[in-house]
Structures are given as structure tokens and as C-alpha cells.
Amino acid sequence: MINDFSSSIEIYSYKFSQKGSKEFFLNPFMANSWPVVYIIKNDASREAYIGESTNAINRMKNHLSNNDRKRLNEVVVIGCDKFNKSAVLDIESLLIGYMDADKNYTLQNGNAGMVDHNYYQKSIYRNLFKEVWEMLRYKKFAKNPIDRLDNSDFFKYSPYKSLTVDQHNSLLEILNQINAKERNTIFIEGSAGTGKTVLAVYLMKLITTDIQDHNIDDSDEIYSEQLSRVIEFKKKYPQPKAALVVPMTSLRNTLKKVFRGVKGLAANMVIGPTEVSRNEYDILLVDEAHRLRQRIGLTSYGSFDQANKLLGFDKYQGTELDWILKQSKNQIFFYDEDQSIKPTDIDKERFQNLKTRHDQNITLVSQLRVKGGTDYINFVDDLLHCRLEDGDGPFESEHYELKIYSSLKEMHKNLLEKEKQYGLCRMLAGYSWPWESKNNESAYDIEIDGMKFKWNTTNNDWINSENAINEIGCIHTSQGYDLNYCGIIFGNEIKYNPETNEIEIDASEYYDKKGKQGIKSPEVLKEYIINIYKTMMLRGIKGTYIYVYDENLRESFSQIID
Structure with a gap:
């Protein structure tokens, strides 16, 4: 089906001017009021405007009377005999988001009304958009491949994201x-x-x-x-x-x-x-x-x-x-x-x-980051509050990978494989090790299974830093960010008591001095630390890998995680 759709995509270029508007009537889609998506642009100023319409000729007349649009001089029309109104609305929205992230042009668009909606054969048209994007890249209207843009902060935090x-x-x-x-x-x-x-x-x-x-x-x-x-x-x-x-x-x-x-x-x-x-x-x-x-x-x-x-x-x-x-x-x-x-x-x-x-x-209730959805969110909450029993696990999802490891070497190896495949795969840990490398660049902070790691060597945008895959980040360098896969080390400050079926905290093994300063109640400290691990376990879009330092906690988790 997708091949039939993509083979009928046509991309046309015209001058964007009163004189050039005569050519619009020669376009088979515009002349017949067929739904189209269009890009009005100026390669010299690197400005563009993206839109869609079922009456594109009249829309061009409106644009030609707009002062901002008058600075543009070329219109690119994307047509397909399989397009319908819902499809072009969706493709327009995707095109605005990705072109904003691509930064080949500065967009003149506002963002009112960008709302995601379902329609017949939506998944096919989403795949069709990838074909459209590659055609635009071939014509030098776009620069970066979609998978690279998906990982960029410009796309993740774009004001042109369609709302749920x-x-x-x-x-x-x-x-x-x-x-x-x-x-x-x-x-x-x-x-x-x-x-x-x-x-x-x-x-x-x-x-x-x-x-x-x-x-x-x-x-x-x-x-x-x-x-x-x-x-x-x-x-x-x-x-x-x-x-x-x-x-x-x-x-x-x-x-x-x-x-x-x-x-x-x-x-x-x-x-x-x-x-x-x-x-x-x-x-x-x-x-x-x-x-x-x-x-x-x-x-x-x-x-x-x-x-x-x-x-x-x-x-x-x-x-x-x-x-x-x-x-x-x-x-x-x-x-x-x-x-x-x-x-x-x-x-x-x-x-x-x-x-x-x-x-x-x-x-807000819809889960937009974690592919495991609300089932995974609830599972993590129950897991960290010891509300799960043997019969409740393991967590299973065809859309999300949750694994526990007895070897940190194996976890890091798998994470490196995912990094090559998807990018944005990182290791995070709780504050169970002092930050020795902060004042001694030759020192390592975390040593497990014969492997040595440093805490994040930068606090500013560590997620995207060059050597991040070989370092270990903390809650402060990861909170608010998305990762594709997240490997989490549960340190020695968080333990499990099998007799009481409760998580316990060893404050002497918790090395964030400011994180425990003035706390007199063990339960308050426990709440903060559980929140830290819960927040880190909700970073991964596609999956979460876990290594647990405490034997009892590892055994407990292993009963309900593959």
C-alpha cells in the first residue's frame, strides 16, 4: 500500500509572485481544489512558511497580500492523488515540526490549532511523510534525516508539536x-x-x-x-x-x-x-x-x-x-x-x-514519552513501593523493553548496542558514590564488576555531550530530558528487607550532602530517594535496563522483572 502511495507523490516549484500565480492553474492538484501541502520560501533569507489547503489558489492570493509572506519568492507544492483533508492536516503538522527542528529555514508560522487527531489509514500516511521528507532532502529543501531530528532538542521541545x-x-x-x-x-x-x-x-x-x-x-x-x-x-x-x-x-x-x-x-x-x-x-x-x-x-x-x-x-x-x-x-x-x-x-x-x-x-494523563504507557508508569510506582507480589510480574509490553541485569558489563554492552542503533542511550545512578573526579580529573567515581566510570563531567546538557555514553549521569543532569534507552544503577544506599517487604535507606551510603541536609526523618529521605529512582526510570522512551547493587533488592526485583 505504501509503495502505491509514495509512487504518486508529486513536488512542484513555482515563483511566488503575482506573475507566477498564473502557473498555479496549470497544477493538476491546485486547479482541481485537491488537498495539498505547500512550502513558501526564500533561499536567500532562509525563511519559509508551511501550509495546507483544499483551495490552494485562493490561499496563495491571501499569502501574496501578507507583508511577511511578500519576503518569500518560491512556492513548493506537494500533491498526491491519495491525499485527503485529514492526511494533509497531519502532514502539514509533521512538516512544520520537522522543518523547525531541521533549521534549514526559519519558519514564519504561528502554532494555533496544531492538534493531533486520528483518521482512517493514519499509519500509512505517517509512513508516507517519511517518503515526502526524503524527497525534500533530495531537492535540498531539508538537511537532516528524520531519525537524527527525532533525537534533537529542537524537535523534542518544538513549539510546533501537535497537541494530544x-x-x-x-x-x-x-x-x-x-x-x-x-x-x-x-x-x-x-x-x-x-x-x-x-x-x-x-x-x-x-x-x-x-x-x-x-x-x-x-x-x-x-x-x-x-x-x-x-x-x-x-x-x-x-x-x-x-x-x-x-x-x-x-x-x-x-x-x-x-x-x-x-x-x-x-x-x-x-x-x-x-x-x-x-x-x-x-x-x-x-x-x-x-x-x-x-x-x-x-x-x-x-x-x-x-x-x-x-x-x-x-x-x-x-x-x-x-x-x-x-x-x-x-x-x-x-x-x-x-x-x-x-x-x-x-x-x-x-x-x-x-x-x-x-x-x-x-x-494530564496521556503518556507521551514512555512506549510502555500508563501500565509501565503504574508498574514502576508499585515496584518502588513494594506493592507487587510474585504473581503480579513480570511487566510485559510489545512496545517497551524492561530488563534487569546481574552484570553491569552486560548492561553497558547492551546499552552501547542500542546507542549505535538509536542514539541517546545513557546510564544513570543514585547518589551512592562520592564525586571524586570533580576535583581530581584522573580519578574514577564508580567501580563495579571491574568497570570504572566517572560521574557526568559536565552539568550543562550532559545528555548530549560527546562522551556521555561512557559516563554516568545523575538525576540533576537527566530530569526533564528524554532518552531512547536508560540504564539505571540502583546504588548501595537503597536496600530491601525481605522480612518486612520494604525498601530501606542507608543514609551513610547516600553521598548527596545537600540532598539529605536537615532531614531528620528516615521516611522523608526515603521518599526523596524513591522519587529519584522513579523519575530516572521514566526517562527511557523505548526501554529501561536495571542493575541493582544490593543483593536482596536485586533478588526482589528479579522476581518481577525479566
Whole structure:
């Protein structure tokens, strides 16, 4: 079937001008109002606009009257006699996302109405898109192969990602609440991989883009509800003062890089919590809000105390959450209490009180990262809380690979094989080894099975660093990121007591000093450490490999993991 489809794909090029528009009538698809996808571009300025239409000739007339589009001089029309309206909407959406990530052109597109939807033979058309992409690469309209783009941060965090129904409904509710009230405190909750960061980036692009730049075809009813609420929002905030707050330095720098490459966005729209104290905002979107800090166990207090003083808070009581609430009319917190991992994180009780008081809470449930879906998410939660029995395992999925190893050499060997096949395969571990190599470059930190490894040699974008496959990362260098396969070492700080059927923590084997500073309750420390391992076990898109240091815990896991 796919060969029949791909053999009928046609790509045409025309001058994009009033004179060139006469040639549009010679195109068999455009002249007969057949659904097409098109790219209007200028190779000199490296700008492009991507669209679709069943009335492409009229759409070109509209584009020719648009000031931004007038800077473009060539239109590429993609036609196929197997296209239908649903197919071209899908292909248009994919093309925008991949061309944005490819960075061969800067896109003029807005992102209103980019919603994923099902339709007949969708899987066939998704494969057809790969054929279209290769044809565009052959004609030098695109540079990178799809599998390389799939692993890129530009694609993973693109504001042009199509939203799931789950995300789209959440977006409509966010806009509803902001349009209806002067001040809002909204929580978007969901476990790892439910698309919180993607939704945050999408929303930043949506609310900062001028209405005319969305350039929606009035006949596309699928867009109308979202666009009408954006129009209402723009009446209230024509040029909103907005920022995306990201507490973690590495993820913040990654998102700055993404924003720098998107028309209408800028790196300075992505800020750290301390920067909030310097300006007032109409809207603050706070990603990974569970990592906002209080004044406990910080590495340095200078900038933290200065922000508290500037905003009039007691230096011991004021928190990054307080700064955000004071400096913005509307706050949208993307939050998961199960990803709070150390005592510097603001207590979940504080967030709970805030949620109860404002009652503007939205939940994301669709699993977008882990191919094992919600079954795997629930399995991991039950596994780490010892709620599984012999009869409950092993976890099985044709879409996800979960394996436990008795040999770290074998796990690393398999991970290297997956790295060659897919890329973005990394090893992570709990804090069960001191960071000796931090002050001694010749030292190794972790030695198991005769193998020696260093902790991550960089904190900034370690996931994409050159030698990452031969190093071991931690929660701080991986939280918020996607991996294809993740190998996880359960260290000697986490053990299993077969008599009580409970996980126990050995604080003396836990070497994150700031991660346990001021904690008096063993149960609180246990909760943080379990959250660390749970968060790491939800990094892998295609699979998770596990090596367990403690014999009892390894034996327990082996009963319910292959």
C-alpha cells in the first residue's frame, strides 16, 4: 500500500509572485481544489512558511497580500492523488515540526490549532511523510534525516508539536480561566512524560504570536475553538509580558537554545527563578515547579537572599514560589509532586495548600514519552513501593523493553548496542558514590564488576555531550530530558528487607550532602530517594535496563522483572 502511495507523490516549484500565480492553474492538484501541502520560501533569507489547503489558489492570493509572506519568492507544492483533508492536516503538522527542528529555514508560522487527531489509514500516511521528507532532502529543501531530528532538542521541545486531545483540552481550559479572571493560579499536573514541558513551550509561542501570524484558513473548523480563545486573550493582553521559568540550570539552557531558533521567541524569555524578582509579569509559566527552592541546603545564599530583600520577604521565610506569586498576575505551574527530590525543594504541603485555595487544577494523563504507557508508569510506582507480589510480574509490553541485569558489563554492552542503533542511550545512578573526579580529573567515581566510570563531567546538557555514553549521569543532569534507552544503577544506599517487604535507606551510603541536609526523618529521605529512582526510570522512551547493587533488592526485583 505504501509503495502505491509514495509512487504518486508529486513536488512542484513555482515563483511566488503575482506573475507566477498564473502557473498555479496549470497544477493538476491546485486547479482541481485537491488537498495539498505547500512550502513558501526564500533561499536567500532562509525563511519559509508551511501550509495546507483544499483551495490552494485562493490561499496563495491571501499569502501574496501578507507583508511577511511578500519576503518569500518560491512556492513548493506537494500533491498526491491519495491525499485527503485529514492526511494533509497531519502532514502539514509533521512538516512544520520537522522543518523547525531541521533549521534549514526559519519558519514564519504561528502554532494555533496544531492538534493531533486520528483518521482512517493514519499509519500509512505517517509512513508516507517519511517518503515526502526524503524527497525534500533530495531537492535540498531539508538537511537532516528524520531519525537524527527525532533525537534533537529542537524537535523534542518544538513549539510546533501537535497537541494530544489531553493537552489541547488543558490549553483551552487555561485560556478560559485567564480570559475570565484578572488573576489566576493554575496547576497543570501529570507524571513524567505526560507532556508538561511541551505544553508550556507551545503555550509560550501561542500567546506571544500576533493573531495575523497564525494565518488560519477559516474553513479549518478544527482550529476555530482554540483560535477564538486566543483572540479573546489577545484583546486582554495584546503584548503580554510573559516568561517561562525553569528552575534547573541544564534544562533552562537547553530551552534557551530552542527559543533562540524560533521566530517570535527569544532566549531571554526562558529565565531562572531569581530573575523573576527583577520584573513584573502578566503571565509566568513555571516548568518543573516541584523543583522551586526554599532556603534549605542551598550551595550559596547570596542571590537567593538578595531576591528576598528586593521583594520584601524575610530571607529565611521567602521562597522562589513567593517571588512568582508576587511578581505575576497569572501563574501556571507544571507540577508533579513525585519528582521532588531534595530538601531544597519547596514542601509539597505548601503546593497542596495553594492548589486547594485556588482550585484551578488540570491533570494530564496521556503518556507521551514512555512506549510502555500508563501500565509501565503504574508498574514502576508499585515496584518502588513494594506493592507487587510474585504473581503480579513480570511487566510485559510489545512496545517497551524492561530488563534487569546481574552484570553491569552486560548492561553497558547492551546499552552501547542500542546507542549505535538509536542514539541517546545513557546510564544513570543514585547518589551512592562520592564525586571524586570533580576535583581530581584522573580519578574514577564508580567501580563495579571491574568497570570504572566517572560521574557526568559536565552539568550543562550532559545528555548530549560527546562522551556521555561512557559516563554516568545523575538525576540533576537527566530530569526533564528524554532518552531512547536508560540504564539505571540502583546504588548501595537503597536496600530491601525481605522480612518486612520494604525498601530501606542507608543514609551513610547516600553521598548527596545537600540532598539529605536537615532531614531528620528516615521516611522523608526515603521518599526523596524513591522519587529519584522513579523519575530516572521514566526517562527511557523505548526501554529501561536495571542493575541493582544490593543483593536482596536485586533478588526482589528479579522476581518481577525479566
